[in-house]
Amino acid sequence: MSTTTIPPQPLTAKDFATDQEVRWCPGCGDYSILKQVQTIMPGLGIPRENIVIVSGIGCSSRFPYYMNTYGMHSIHGRATAIASGLKATRPELSVWIVTGDGDGLSIGGNHTIHLLRRNFDVNLMLFNNQIYGLTKGQYSPTSEENKVTKSTPFGSIDHPFNPMALAMGADATFLARSMDRDPKHLQEMLKRSHAHKGASFLEIYQNCNIFNDGAFEVFTEKASKPEEAIFVEHGQPLIFGAQKNKGVRLDGHRPVVVDLNEGQFSASDLWIHDEQDFGKAQILTRMFDDPRIAGHLPRPFGVFYQIFRPTYEEIMSAQLQEATAKRGPGNLDKLLAGNETWTIS
Amino acid sequence: MSNKTIQQIEDVVIKFAGDSGDGMQLTGTQFSNNTALIGNDLSTFPDFPAEIRAPQGTLPGVSGFQLHFSSNRIFTPGDACDVLVAMNAAALKANLKGLKKGGIIIANTDGFDSKNLRLANYPEGVNPLEDGSLVNYQLHTMDVTKMTREALKESTLGMKEKDRAKNMFVLGFLYWLYDRDMTSTLNFLTEKFGKKPEILDSNLKSLQAGYNFADTVEAFSTRFRVEKARMEPGTYRSITGNTALSYGLIAASQKADLPIFLGTYPITPASDILHELSRYKNFGIRTFQAEDEIAGITSAIGASYGGHMGVTTTSGPGMALKGEAMGLAVMLEIPLLIIDIQRGGPSTGLPTKTEQSDLLQAYYGRNGECPMPIVSASTPSDCFDGIYEAFRIAVNHMTPVIFLSDGYIANGAEPWRFPKSDDLKPITVKFKKGLEEGEDQFLPYQRDENLVRPWAVPGTPGLEHRIGGLEKQNITGNVSYDPENHQMMVKIRQEKVDRIAEHIPLQKIEVGPEKGKVLVLGWGSTYGAIKSAVLELVAEGHEVAHAHIRHLRPFPKNLAEILHSYEQVLIPEINNGQLIKIIRDQFLIPAQGYNKIMGVPITKGELVARIKEML
Numbered sequence: 023m024s025t026t027t028i029p030p031q032p033l034t035a036k037d038f039a040t041d042q043e044v045r046w047c048p049g050c051g052d053y054s055i056l057k058q059v060q061t062i063m064p065g066l067g068i069p070r071e072n073i074v075i076v077s078g079i080g081c082s083s084r085f086p087y088y089m090n091t092y093g094m095h096s097i098h099g100r101a102t103a104i105a106s107g108l109k110a111t112r113p114e115l116s117v118w119i120v121t122g123d124g125d126g127l128s129i130g131g132n133h134t135i136h137l138l139r140r141n142f143d144v145n146l147m148l149f150n151n152q153i154y155g156l157t158k159g160q161y162s163p164t165s166e167e168n169k170v171t172k173s174t175p176f177g178s179i180d181h182p183f184n185p186m187a188l189a190m191g192a193d194a195t196f197l198a199r200s201m202d203r204d205p206k207h208l209q210e211m212l213k214r215s216h217a218h219k220g221a222s223f224l225e226i227y228q229n230c231n232i233f234n235d236g237a238f239e240v241f242t243e244k245a246s247k248p249e250e251a252i253f254v255e256h257g258q259p260l261i262f263g264a265q266k267n268k269g270v271r272l273d274g275h276r277p278v279v280v281d282l283n284e285g286q287f288s289a290s291d292l293w294i295h296d297e298q299d300f301g302k303a304q305i306l307t308r309m310f311d312d313p314r315i316a317g318h319l320p321r322p323f324g325v326f327y328q329i330f331r332p333t334y335e336e337i338m339s340a341q342l343q344e345a346t347a348k349r350g351p352g353n354l355d356k357l358l359a360g361n362e363t364w365t366i367s
Numbered sequence: 368m369s370n371k372t373i374q375q376i377e378d379v380v381i382k383f384a385g386d387s388g389d390g391m392q393l394t395g396t397q398f399s400n401n402t403a404l405i406g407n408d409l410s411t412f413p414d415f416p417a418e419i420r421a422p423q424g425t426l427p428g429v430s431g432f433q434l435h436f437s438s439n440r441i442f443t444p445g446d447a448c449d450v451l452v453a454m455n456a457a458a459l460k461a462n463l464k465g466l467k468k469g470g471i472i473i474a475n476t477d478g479f480d481s482k483n484l485r486l487a488n489y490p491e492g493v494n495p496l497e498d499g500s501l502v503n504y505q506l507h508t509m510d511v512t513k514m515t516r517e518a519l520k521e522s523t524l525g526m527k528e529k530d531r532a533k534n535m536f537v538l539g540f541l542y543w544l545y546d547r548d549m550t551s552t553l554n555f556l557t558e559k560f561g562k563k564p565e566i567l568d569s570n571l572k573s574l575q576a577g578y579n580f581a582d583t584v585e586a587f588s589t590r591f592r593v594e595k596a597r598m599e600p601g602t603y604r605s606i607t608g609n610t611a612l613s614y615g616l617i618a619a620s621q622k623a624d625l626p627i628f629l630g631t632y633p634i635t636p637a638s639d640i641l642h643e644l645s646r647y648k649n650f651g652i653r654t655f656q657a658e659d660e661i662a663g664i665t666s667a668i669g670a671s672y673g674g675h676m677g678v679t680t681t682s683g684p685g686m687a688l689k690g691e692a693m694g695l696a697v698m699l700e701i702p703l704l705i706i707d708i709q710r711g712g713p714s715t716g717l718p719t720k721t722e723q724s725d726l727l728q729a730y731y732g733r734n735g736e737c738p739m740p741i742v743s744a745s746t747p748s749d750c751f752d753g754i755y756e757a758f759r760i761a762v763n764h765m766t767p768v769i770f771l772s773d774g775y776i777a778n779g780a781e782p783w784r785f786p787k788s789d790d791l792k793p794i795t796v797k798f799k800k801g802l803e804e805g806e807d808q809f810l811p812y813q814r815d816e817n818l819v820r821p822w823a824v825p826g827t828p829g830l831e832h833r834i835g836g837l838e839k840q841n842i843t844g845n846v847s848y849d850p851e852n853h854q855m856m857v858k859i860r861q862e863k864v865d866r867i868a869e870h871i872p873l874q875k876i877e878v879g880p881e882k883g884k885v886l887v888l889g890w891g892s893t894y895g896a897i898k899s900a901v902l903e904l905v906a907e908g909h910e911v912a913h914a915h916i917r918h919l920r921p922f923p924k925n926l927a928e929i930l931h932s933y934e935q936v937l938i939p940e941i942n943n944g945q946l947i948k949i950i951r952d953q954f955l956i957p958a959q960g961y962n963k964i965m966g967v968p969i970t971k972g973e974l975v976a977r978i979k980e981m982l
Contacts, residue, residue: 107669
């Protein structure tokens with residue numbers, strides 16, 4: 023059933039668009055994410071027919087209708103489980119999961135963590151807008167405490183999830199964070215997600231301009247972005263600030279912001295990002311301060327962590343092959359007869 | 368050697384009863400397999416507590432295994448027992464009412480000490496083995512524990528491990544009593560304990576000691592022999608429902624050349640299907656123990672979407688959890704098998720007891736207008752044919768199919784004249800391979816004469832398309848909120864399921880005249896009891912017939928005609944009346960019910976009495 027057909031002409035982003043009218047609210051961050059996905063797809067060199075996009079329910083989950091590939095817009099929270107069954111049976115397909123903070127962390131939270139620990143080779147894009155958009159504005163599991171929404175007129179009393187820490191806890195083999203407003207970075211992260219063999223968890227900060235406008239603006243707007251967002255790169259020191267004058271240093275296990283102009287510390291004293299360092303990745307996921315609080319740490323973006331572990335579908339296929347090699351291909355008549363029979367004439 | 372006589376008998380019902388830890392299920396299974404091999408017809412009914420180890424010696428902790436074997440054709444594990452093996456006082460107390468007057472009791476006296484008597488709630492100072500209360504039975508007492516220990520006195524095993532071989536002593540005893548060759552159990556033990564020679568040795572010695580004891584002791588002067596049953600010629604094996612079901616899936620997968628993906632979550636009494644299928648990876652079977660019931664079915668949907676046969680197995684509570692995903696499968700119109708091994712409900716209910724109480728859930732238990740075919744099995748071996756049929760319908764009609772079995776037939780065993788793979792009906796799978804000539808665009812909801820849409824799987828160039836749970840526009844499959852389209856699509860999905868009636872066998876009458884006074888209409892595991900009862904009444908000259916429905920949705924085309932050929936219709940069910948509601952609704956007949964909701968099967972005797980009320 024597998025196919026390796028190479029299309030005669032190189033594909034373009036347009037080849038990945040469908041004839042369906044895109045129906046997100048004008049100004050929604052989802053438009054940018056869709057565009058970046060359509061942009062990187064041709065460069066992956068995968069025939070369209072071998073790409074499947076599976077989504078759950080929510081605004082972001084409309085995504086498959088706009089991608090000219092195979093796609094399934096499924097039910098709330100279950101895209102991850104559907105993708106698991108698909109990838110287990112069809113390892114050669116490139117499977118992308120589109121989910122949101124409600125879909126993937128609330129109703130589907132269970133499937134998300136199990137997908138990650140099993141390490142299916144799929145790309146999970148979690149569109150985090152910290153709000154329920156499709157149901158018109160209730161707080162989500164990533165909404166900040168005290169958030170006033172339609173369902174929390176006195177402020178939310180829920181403590182929010184830290185999605186990266188959750189994924190880390192589920193032993194994800196690839197963790198990255200990006201944002202809708204930084205197309206270049208998002209494209210890079212999408213390519214890295216695809217290139218990773220194993221479950222890729224990509225959290226994308228996405229603005230819901232109707233129900234939660236500006237939730238991430240400190241990280242995305244020109245004025246504050248350099249001071250609030252820190253873009254981590256493998257082998258590079260953690261430097262941020264409009265003047266590239268700030269760095270993050272590790273004081274034991276505690277990240278500390280230092281001023282590089284003061285003369286006490288130079289770039290070589292800083293935390294050098296290592297994507298394979300489990301301990302440091304954990305600290306990175308915990309750099310999750312509320313940006314409204316004085317003395318907070320900047321929020322990291324980029325690939326936090328990547329390791330390699332055999333994928334679920336590889337091990338599953340290997341077990342099947344091993345069993346066949348050991349016992350020979352199944353013999354139905356032998357199976358039906360079993361070990362003990364008797365004959366009546 | 369002893370000068371004991373052998374008496375021919377036709378029919379025996381034995382109940383093995385003891386504490387959960389006494390190994391009664393194993394003893395029963397071993398005796399059943401041995402019985403099968405000598406060619407008797409047989410039917411078994413394992414009955415055990417939900418607790419893994421209920422408090423030792425208590426009534427809730429009693430585990431039983433009933434075996435009916437005969438030189439005639441039989442269809443049930445029997446109403447009342449001829450022989451009761453009671454390993455302790457609780458086992459006797461719990462099962463005495465099911466023993467025929469004059470029946471044999473084989474009691475392990477060690478299980479009747481003051482502690483065991485107290486745990487079984489006998490009044491202080493009362494021991495039924497000694498107070499004459501069992502005078503109407505043939506009571507044989509023996510200290511199984513003491514004799515097992517004596518037989519193993521040279522073993523270096525600890526006392527606890529020695530005592531574990533008690534069940535083998537009893538089994539050996541019964542093998543002597545029914546004049547059996549013990550080879551099948553010797554082979555079984557050698558395979559099971561081959562790597563633990565001491566344990567193997569203790570089991571073998573204990574088994575032989577039980578046999579020798581029976582041969583020596585004066586109390587038993589007669590052995591019994593049951594001749595081969597007069598069954599259809601052919602080669603047989605013994606099989607339980609869940610194993611037959613697993614084999615049916617494998618067989619259908621092989622014949623259809625369509626690999627199986629089982630996405631499931633463990634639940635009693637369905638887990639054995641997962642255990643069984645997970646052993647057959649060399650048949651290309653993928654089993655996936657999901658994180659919950661919902662992931663079980665949705666992963667199976669993912670597999671079906673990818674062009675495999677997605678299967679999920681469950682029982683009542685899990686079925687409830689899968690409801691939304693079943694609706695998705697109905698919208699997607701892809702093949703899928705949802706296997707529900709029913710148990711007592713609601714909620715957690717009676718996990719290890721049987722009930723037919725998910726029929727209405729299977730029919731109506733989803734949001735929206737959500738019709739799905741429903742297929743059921745009536746006996747352990749029938750699970751093979753039933754699931755094979757469900758598989759065929761799912762693939763040929765691009766639809767999820769619900770398969771209903773229950774705890775009684777799932778765990779029960781009977782002889783099975785297994786088929787040859789060449790004799791199994793072929794199953795044809797059609798994948799759409801690409802755009803055909805003149806086709807410039809793929810239309811995923813374009814239908815054939817059976818209203819079946821094409822199966823176009825990812826990886827097929829030119830057929831890229833999107834599907835999902837939102838209402839589909841007719842033919843294109845695009846999202847549509849159009850009112851007329853929705854009405855039409857609801858009707859089309861219903862009509863598609865209804866048309867399956869053109870592709871299933873007509874309903875037949877199992878026993879009895881084609882018209883007459885009473886039709887007993889059943890489905891599922893009540894088959895044996897109804898058939899036995901109706902056979903008896905027909906033999907007495909009554910105008911009673913039995914029809915048993917495999918295809919519950921859609922019904923066979925001729926069902927209305929059959930229902931109207933009898934003055935009265937009786938529908939026995941192990942629930943509070945479910946099929947009867949559907950039959951009354953669809954056929955407007957005043958059917959009557961016989962409903963037993965006690966977690967145990969309906970017996971032949973009670974059914975005969977109920978039918979007689981109508982004659």
